[in-house]
Amino acid sequence: MVRIGVLGLQGAIREHIHAIEASGAEGMVIKRKEQLEEVDGLILPGGESTTMRRLIDKYDFFDALISFGKQGKPIFGTCAGLILLANNIHGQEQAHLSLMDITVERNAFGRQRESFEASLSVEGVGEDFEAVFIRAPYIVEVGPETEILASYQGKIVAARQGHYMCSAFHPELTEDYRLTAYFTDMVKEYQK
């Protein structure tokens, strides 16, 4: 069985572990960088990206996360996790991990009052995917290597680039585990 970690600094950690287990993999909360060696893939959960970045720096996770990705181990970023993966953040000089060739806009759909849920078609996953958007970002543009997995009202909300994947919405907040299962399959594929 593959083992998938969830970066456990802050945010919706328990829900991701639950979704991983429902997808037939083993979940593990990662609080220390050394624990990264024990997992085959990693989810960067939703939470507050500013807070997470501070804690990533504080606990010296920054280089460890980049090297985890460069070793060819799959990473899936949801919401704040998507922002962490992007190599370009609109209106900010500095990006974070810069592992995916995407430009993102933070809080792009508005404040909490404008947060919403919608039904999406996700490439390779299926139709009628219930997507929950919370103060969500969206992807303004993707590089040539990046495949668009889902769009909502013309905005890119999920993408994949090789063994990296991201969504602006929260697959862990519903009981529709298809996207996490898709990532689990990706982890299995890259483990070979």
Added chain:
Amino acid sequence: MSKVGTDRVKRGMAEMQKGGVIMDVVNAEQAKIAEEAGAVAVMALERVPSDIRAAGGVARMADPTIVEEVMNAVSIPVMAKARIGHIVEARVLESMGVDYIDESEVLTPADEVYHLNKKEYTVPFVCGCRNLGEAARRIGEGSSMLRTKGEPGTGNIVEAVRHIREVNAQVRKLVNMSEDEVMTYAKDLGAPYEVLLDIKDRGRLPVVNFAAGGVATPADAALMMQLGADGVFVGSGIFKSDNPANFARSIVEATTHYEDYDLIAKVSKGIGTAMKGLEISTIAPEERMQDRGW
């Protein structure tokens, strides 16, 4: 077709705050210090609880100028407080685009019988509780997040401990009881039966529950996490300490790594003096904020 203001969207927002610290701030400068320290959200208000206590009189919703100033200063979510039962203060904060409203006993209640019907709003609410009865009533009214009350503005953790222990002990009791016993437990607690059944099914509260009211040090914050809080609100504890930036950073770290005692020792070293605390028995009963709310 998109839907706004659903339970999933409102409760989900609080899920994203888990493991984090929400800090009271009274201006843009404090909000920036909080964000820089790693707060997951800030609570914009006119005075922190200990100053409200000292000032006396009627405490109301903050001047919208302050709320707006804070909203413009940071990119993390901004919460603000409305008086218990004050429909218009809540609607005003919602119209301003505040991310979360705290229907708070820290302010002087506007209604001594009814809380807000929080289901009717697009914006989510957080409410205080001291026990499962209060928690379930607030959930029944549509609260998307809870916080145990503690005794705000005291820098004394004892009430916060009492309340988180009480809520969690009652949740455990409910989860383990036979379904035959739930209706009578609902009657005893004054709690909505359906909410209790839902908690029993899930084995936990259906919404995130933070701790509040008395957190003054990194160790206090870690204690609340160990007692089962999903995160921590710090009111007066940060900006009434003698080095707010240090206290803010250290409290965030102690909350993240609440079981790492070496680290808590390290972040507690030389951070300066915590806010001056208040012994609960010296507070006149009518000035106890935790007794507000019904």
